[in-house]
Amino acid sequence: MTHKIAILGASGYTGAELVRLIATHPSMEIVALSGDRKAGMAMAEVFPHLRHLDLPNLVKIEEIDFSGVDLAFCALPHATSQSVISQLPTTLKIVDLSADFRLRDPAAYEKWYGKPHSALEMQKEAVYGLTEFYREEIKQARLVAGTGCNAATGQYALSPLVEAGVIDLDEILIDLKAAVSGAGRSLKENLLHAELSEGYHAYAAGGTHRHLGEFDQEFSKLAGRPVQVQFTPHLIPANRGILATVYVRGDAAVVHQTLANKYEGETFIEVLPMGQLPSTKHIRGSNFVHIGVITDRIEGRVIVVAALDNLTKGSSGQALQNANLMLGEPEETGLMLAPVFP
Known part of the structure; x- marks a missing residue:
């Protein structure tokens, strides 16, 4: 069976990444592509690498x-998805890559995104798209809300540890480095080559980054009590990749074994041998996550490092993984591309 696919917002980075991945999918056909400012253009004009x-x-x-479409990926800006998705047919399966349906609490959404949620009824049916933790719910969902790429990286490193209670929940620090494509394709002065290259900087520090809403929501749910983490993201002069270095209190051997047990059998998540650490170079362009654990020199402290590609596993690859589940396809279909190296 061939599934008819639409990609809304196909002129952005995540839209182009979806096209790249779906091109190798044996049972998906792209029948519609939208791009508001690029309407009327061929995809080859917008992204020559797809010509x-x-x-x-x-x-x-x-x-x-949309009468002939089975599933739509919405790779639209935040706040735009709410109004667009509300107007789509109720029979259409949707994977939203924006932040519009990630937070279950409307008050939390308003806090982190600065405006009231405008599609509360749809919010109630949305399933959070962290595939390895919501697989069964995603299979039955009509609307899946993709995670933030930074939020996904931190959760892959920490969620099994929070759930198992093997770390101190009041002392969690996430130091994260993110590539520039995570900021989107729109022109911004601070993303010009001369402004960004040959250095990196912290941003949204001190608890202001919007992905903290996802950390608060998911870690607190797993722990059964409020959990807040320290989180500082940094923008690095690279096109793809996220590396999260996470500092926790616990026993390193227990931390490593907990992660290994949780992800045993997971196709896309690799827990490295104890003492080995991942690199963004080793997951670039792929849907894989690498996680490493080492013991800190200070007794009782542990360092967990996670790496993923923000455009693939952090966004479009995750979206395709979820779409496979929603459409009854093997979860790995179209996603087994090896990382690009060097």
Whole structure:
């Protein structure tokens, strides 16, 4: 069976990544691509690296006939998804890559995104898209809310430890380095090559980053009590990749074994042998996550390091993984591309 797919917001990085991945999927066909500012253009004009593919031209969303579409990926800006998705057919399966449906509590959404949620009924049916933790719910879902890429990285490193209670929940520090594609494709002065290259800097420090809402929500749910982490992201002069260095109190051997047990059998998550640490170079362009654990020189402290590609496992690859589950396809389909190295 071939599933008819639409990608809304296909002129952005996550939209292009979805096209790249779906191109190798044996049972998905892209039948519609939207791009508001690029409407009327061929995808090859917007992304020349995709010129070998036979793709529909970009159109405005209102020009798409959704009656022949099985699933839509919404790679639209935050706040835009709420209004767009509310107007789509109720029979259509949707994977949203924005932040619009990630937070279950409307008050939390308003706190972190600065405006009231405008699609509360749809919010109630949305399933959080961290695949390895919500697999069964995703299989039955109509609307899946993709995670933030930073939030996914931190959760892969920490969620099994929080759930098992093997670390001090009041002393968790996440120091994260993120590549520039996570900021999107829109022109921004601070992302110009001359502004960004040859250095890196912290941003949204001191508890202001929006992905903290996801950490608060998911870690508190797992622990059965409020959990707040310290989190400082840094922007690095690289195109792809996230590396999260997480500092916790606990026993390193127990931490490593807990992670290994949780992810045993997971296709896309690799817990490295004790003492080995991952690199973004080793997961680039892939849907894989590498996690390493080492003992700190200070007794009782442990360092966990997680690496993933923000555009693939952190966003579009995760979205395709979830779509496979929603459509009854093998979860790994279209996602077994090896990392690109060097």
